[in-house]
Amino acid sequence: MTEQRDYRSTVFLPKTDFPMKAGLPQKEPGILSRWQAEDIYRKTRDARSDREKFILHDGPPYANGDMHIGHALNHILKDMVVRTQTLLGKDAPYVPGWDCHGLPIEWKVEEEYRKKKKNKDEVPAEEFRAECRAYAQNWVNVQREQLKRLGINGDWDNPYLTMDFQAEATIVGELLKFAENRMLYRGAKPVMWSPVEKTALAEAEVEYEDIVSTQIDVAFEIVESAVPELVGAYAVIWTTTPWTIPVNQALAYGPEVEYHHYRAHDGRRFIVAVPLLEAFFARTGLGPVAENVEGDADISEYALGTYKGSDLAGTVARHPMHALGGFFAEPRPFLSGDFVTTESGTGLVHMAPDHGEDDFDLCKANGLGPKFVVEADGKYREDWLWLAGQGSVINPKFNAPDGPVCTDLREAGGLLAASADYKHSYPHSWRSKAKVIYRCTPQWFVPMDKAMTHISPKSAGENCWEAEGGAVNPAEEGEFDAPTLRAAALKAIAETRFVPEKGRNRIGAMVEGRPDWVLSRQRAWGVPITLFVDRKTGEYLVDEAVNARIVNAVLAKGVDAWSDETAQDLLGPDYDAEDYERVADILDVWFDSGSTHAFVLESGRWPDLLRPEGYVGPKADLYLEGSDQHRGWFQSSLLESCATRGHAPYKTVLTHGFTMDAKGFKMSKSLGNTISPLKVMETNGADIIRLWALSVDFTEDHRIGDEILKGVADQYRKLRNTLRYLLGALDGFDEAERLPVAEMPELERYVLALLGNLDTTLRGAVDAFDFNTYVRSLLDFCNEDLSAFFFDIRKDCLYCDAPADPKRRAYRTVLDTLFHALIRYAAPVIVFTAEETWQSRYPGESVHLLEWPEVPAAEADLLKWQALRALRAAVTEAIEPLRREKIIGSSLAAEVTVPASAPDADLAELFITGTVTRGQAEGVSVTPSHDHKCGRCWRHLPEVTEDGDLCARCDDVVGAVEVQA
Structure with missing residues (x-):
């Protein structure tokens, strides 16, 4: 041989x-540096400058803290959109942005003050705002580098910031469009209020957590009634907010609810709804007089009377603390409330118009207004007759069975039961995590259901309302009928594409049921509500010249331009500052971000984002954020644009779910289950995070x-x-x-x-x-x-x-x-x-x-190849036992028999085997080859006479190689 x-x-x-080992953490920063040095973003823009536009408008993340996994997912998705649209040949610019105003930043600066034992209120407002601005800018810089590290391609050197003077001036200009259109009003009604942060909150700033509260049953003695036998009886209310009893003004009954009047074993008489009697007995121990009850007697046998709710009309009770006099000695009327149910409690509801929406509406309809008793920090006013200066009302100890409210009610004989064991869901500020309350304070609102009777050409811009018979050009018409803001927003939702489609119903339901938009916040770091209110009439001033001076002043100096010192200059020679109140509130930060389309897509500061001249309609092709933004940025942008332009600012809305841990639990620092994208990049590289983000079904909640x-x-x-x-x-x-x-x-x-x-x-x-x-x-x-x-x-x-x-x-x-x-x-x-x-x-x-x-x-022939691949899989499966048992070394040493019906093809090549023959059987069979092995290609072929010799193909190739050598 x-x-x-x-x-x-x-x-x-x-x-x-090209190395097999990626080494991404070490390699990626160098690639990123080269992109930056070569300005790949600008090269891309130049190469696509004359192409069809695709504009994704970046929803501004908040400039506060390191990038988390939600940031990473969100921006990777945006980058994927922009890059794929660019790949398709479109001009798809990406201008990143940040939300820079608002309570979280202000709160962080205040925390630093508290550490230094400084009082924020003693620091000049301009100095405080400067610190907030610097804090926001620092985190913008930090997050920008972190997001760039993910490979996000954008105009990073020129992002948009809501705290830029131009942005602040644009936001003010958008607000003044609302004012010009009479789409603002100041009203006193209950709004979500954070006693910890001392400001009103919007629904989007509130989250719900399960808590345990004190539940109490309180007796109000009836002193007057169209039903004489009820006089002297006690109407019982049940509540989980004991702190609202000091602000009670009335009691509400359900007009169709059935109530029973009965005598308890202690001699007192009570009025309670029939379906809730047994639960009331269990809570209070105040069952009926024993001799009135025999065995399993029907409730009607121990009732002194049965009444329909409507029979209680005209009934009057007195507050348990009536002995204090003043407000507490005033009569408490019974009012008919359709919202009263028999799901829990007693079927009678105490009304505190300062602290509930139903309470406010019902009391207002009956001539009872709010008293503004609870201060911004959650304490009662110093001049209030009961519990003056005490609180905070969200403190569990204050509301506890042995707390001051319950103790005083107990001593007055009005407390029937109190227990700190009622579990329920309760609203909290998503920033401070503290409980919030409904609190009635004067606030500025945008009405949802007021007809937008006119839009000036200035506020409509180049767009217009769509009316029957075609579009109306505001430049020609000047004034024209328009729908309510709610109707306009719902119409815009119907015309918008939603991905996934369920987003349409989600935002639609929210807009359909939302209350008026609360615009005002009682803080310092934000865009001011730049209105002057006539002290005599209470009307805000609408004057184009004044508005122009305000916008120009903010453009030059930012939000610091709005102050008492500048008021007269802003009003000009036609008005006296002494005659006007300068509104001191700031705007809801959602109005800031809801106005970014005006600043970013229309100002011309980013020419790449401008639509062709004459374009009418939504400026952005896409808004992309988490599903929580249906009640946040998507909605505030929708309302702002519909009120000022008559349509949504976007054509398509794409939403993603939230990232959970590997077990499907919400990520939380306290649980220790967070995944930092920064650490993942240090270990695995950014491309791994990108591949993860784009592999999951991001439209639903997903895991990492x-x-x-x-x-x-x-x-x-x-x-x-x-x-x-x-x-x-x-x-x-x-x-x-x-x-x-x-x-x-x-x-x-x-x-x-x-x-x-x-x-x-x-x-x-x-x-x-x-x-x-x-x-x-x-x-x-x-x-x-x-x-x-x-x-x-x-x-x-x-x-x-x-x-x-x-x-x-x-x-x-x-x-x-x-x-x-x-x-x-x-x-x-x-x-x-x-x-x-x-x-x-x-x-x-x-x-x-x-x-x-x-x-x-x-x-x-795809069907033929589908059949061949199935046959190949069957052959591979049949060969495997021979390899496992070391009968053959590789598939090349196998002789395969396949059914005669197998499609025509070079089957040996396809199966990577020695030889393939067609047999009569339907199955596949494999045996070791008896042919010798080619010394070059290792195939077992009949033409090879001895192991190590060459097959004909290899012999020709080797000969040619040797001749060339």
Whole structure:
């Protein structure tokens, strides 16, 4: 036997310097630095300057704290949108922004004051605001670098900030449009109030948590009634807010509720709704007189009287603390309330118009107004007859059974029961996490149901209301009828695309049922409500010249331009500052962010974002935020734009869910289950976070954890290896080697057809913003259609066929097509790796300047190939036991028999086996080959006479190689 020759030098193995090990944490910062040095963002803008616009308007994150995983997900999704639209050839700019005003920043600055034992109220307002501005700017700078590290491509050197003077002036200008349109009013009604933060809150600033409260039953003695026998009896109310009893002004009954009047065993008589009697007895122990009850007697047998709620009309009670005189000695009328139910309590509800919406409305309708008893910090006024200066009303100890409210009621004989055991959901400030209350204070509102009877050309801008018979041009009409803000917003919602579709119902229900928009906040760091109110009439001043001076002053000095010292200058010579109250409240920060479309998309400061001249309609193609923004930014932007422009500011709204931990629990520092994107980037790299964010179904709540990230890293490794294989297999490829599709083998044409299908799928996914499908389809194609199938089959051709062989040329031509397609498809997802891969083959211009690939058309019998792949899987399964038992070393040493009905193809090549024959049986059978093994390609073939000799193909190729050498 002759010594076997080593033919490795004659095999054409892939060759590349592209490393298998990614090393992303070390490599990505360098790539990022090069992008910044070469200003890839501006190059992209210049290359697309004359293309169709796609404008995503960035919802401003809050400038407070490090980037968390929600920030990362949100901005990766936005980046994916912008990059895919850019890839499609559109001009898709991205201007990032930050929300910089508001309570969280002010709260943090105050915390620093408290540490230094400084009093905020003793610091000049301008100095305090300057510290808030500096605090916000610091976090803008920090978050900007963190977001850039994620590979987000944007105009980072020129972001928008709501605290920029131009932004503040624009926000003021938008507010004054509301004023000009008489879409503002000041009213005293209960609003959500934070005693800790000392300001009104909007619904979007409130979250609900389960708490345990004190529940009490309180007796109000009836002193007058159209039903004489009720005089001297006690009407019983039940509440979980004992602190509201000092502000009680009336009692409400349900007109259709059935009430019973009975005598308790202590001799007193009580009025309680029938369905709630047993629960009342259990809480208070005040059952009926024993002799009135025999066995299981019906309740009617011990009732002194049965009344319908409407029978109680005209009844009057007195407050348990009536002995204090003054307010507490005033009669407490019984009022009919449709909101009264028998779900809990006693069926009678105590009314405190200062502290409840139903209370306020019912009392107002009956001539009872609020008393403004509870101060901003939750304490009672110093001059109040009962509990003066005490509180805070949200303190559990203050409301406890042994607290001052219950103690005084007990001593007065009015407290029937008190227990600190009532579990229920209660509103809290999402910033301070402290409980909030309903508190009646004078606030500024935008009415939802007032007809917007006119919009001036100035406020309508280039847009107009859509009326029956066509659009109305405000520039021509001057004034025209328009719907209410609620109706306009609901119409705009119907015209907007929502992804997912369920977002339409969510925001629609919120707008349909929302109260008037509370605009005012009682804080310092924010855009002021720049109104002058006539001290005599109570009307706010509407004067275009004054408004222009206000806007110009804010443009020059920012929010500090609004002060008592500047009031006369702003009013000008036609008005005396002494005659006007300068409103000291600031705007709800949601109005700030709701106005960003005016500042960012219309001001011209970012020319890339401007629509063509004459464009009418929503300026943004897309708003993209978390689902909580249906009640936040999506809604405030909608209302602001509908009130001033007559339509939504966006064409499409895309929402994502929230990121949970690996077990599906909400992330919380206290639970220790948070995942920091900064730490993930330090360990795994930004491309891993990006691949995770774009792989999950982000439209629902989704999960992240160490094991999940390991799985993502494995998917990344497979994708990287696909790209690495392409680079190696294409070593030395040039245009002379390219082969036309028509001259390619059937397998190559089949793979090109699959690529065409993938291209269609990915285009559809981009249009649907379905990035889960986008990434999954891309990964599946690389793993299943390429690595496990096409590459596996054609490795013999690549390694062993002659370079000029048409089959090898066809394969390498398809690999080149795949490379150019896949690198583009992958570029929006794994931005750093795509750049590294592209530069490895084409040093110079960035991969992110490329456009969507042109995939050559190719026809293939997909059903035939589906059958062949199923047959290949069956053969692989049949070979595996022989390999496992070491009967054969590889599939090349197998002889396979398949059914005669198997489709026509080079089955041995397809199965990567020695030989394949067709038999009569329907199944697949495998036996070890008796043929010898080629010393170069390792196939077992009849033509090889001895192990180590060459097959005919290899003999020809080796001969040609040796001649060339």
